[in-house]
Amino acid sequence: xxxxxxxxxxxxxxGEGARAAIIVTLDxxxxxxxxxxxxxxxxxxxxxxxxxxxxDFPGLQNAVFTADAGVADRSFSLTEAGTGFTPPFVVPTxxxxxxxxxxxxxxxxxxxxxxxxxxxxxxxxxxxxxSAETGKSIDFTGLSAQQSGGTPVSNLSSIPAPVPEPTTLGxxxxxxxxxxxxxxxxxxxx
Numbered sequence: 001x002x003x004x005x006x007x008x009x010x011x012x013x014x015g016e017g018a019r020a021a022i023i024v025t026l027d028x029x030x031x032x033x034x035x036x037x038x039x040x041x042x043x044x045x046x047x048x049x050x051x052x053x054x055x056d057f058p059g060l061q062n063a064v065f066t067a068d069a070g071v072a073d074r075s076f077s078l079t080e081a082g083t084g085f086t087p088p089f090v091v092p093t094x095x096x097x098x099x100x101x102x103x104x105x106x107x108x109x110x111x112x113x114x115x116x117x118x119x120x121x122x123x124x125x126x127x128x129x130x131s132a133e134t135g136k137s138i139d140f141t142g143l144s145a146q147q148s149g150g151t152p153v154s155n156l157s158s159i160p161a162p163v164p165e166p167t168t169l170g171x172x173x174x175x176x177x178x179x180x181x182x183x184x185x186x187x188x189x190x
């Protein structure tokens with residue numbers, strides 16, 4: 001009986017450490033705008049420098065992070081780059097030719113949700129792409145810390161992402177051919 005209790009206690013302790021701390025979920029798609037909710041688990045907290053990254057968003061045109069009213073007194077920075085912030089111990093899919101979006105807590109007090117409560121909404125990340133068609137998933141990573149002991153938590157998960165529609169790809173190809181033809185025609189005249 002004692003062995004079973006010890007085993008159950010060990011499973012609870014190990015299970016707590018495996019939880020994702022920052023969670024990104026798709027809220028809705030409007031036109032070409034993909035709106036993701038970003039939440040912080042009640043067992044975690046965010047400090048200055050903690051961040052999350054959405055990797056390889058196809059056809060990224062614009063990115064905006066809007067902090068929720070509960071954390072509006074904190075500062076967040078948003079960066080777009082071919083390679084994204086990667087927390088320790090996770091290996092996301094990251095193609096340098098596709099843009100990544102990283103949101104970092106840059107100022108204000110720590111964000112500490114009430115313990116044993118629901119995750120708190122940090123804000124919404126709106127990504128504008130070239131397509132409204134679904135069917136692909138992309139990786140996101142997050143770095144925060146556990147409330148009990150301050151142990152860093154790195155997490156990796158997948159979220160839905162747009163897939164360029166065949167007509168969009170066709171128009172892009174036709175445009176590329178037209179620009180190439182004009183360039184070759186201009187070169188022949190010289």
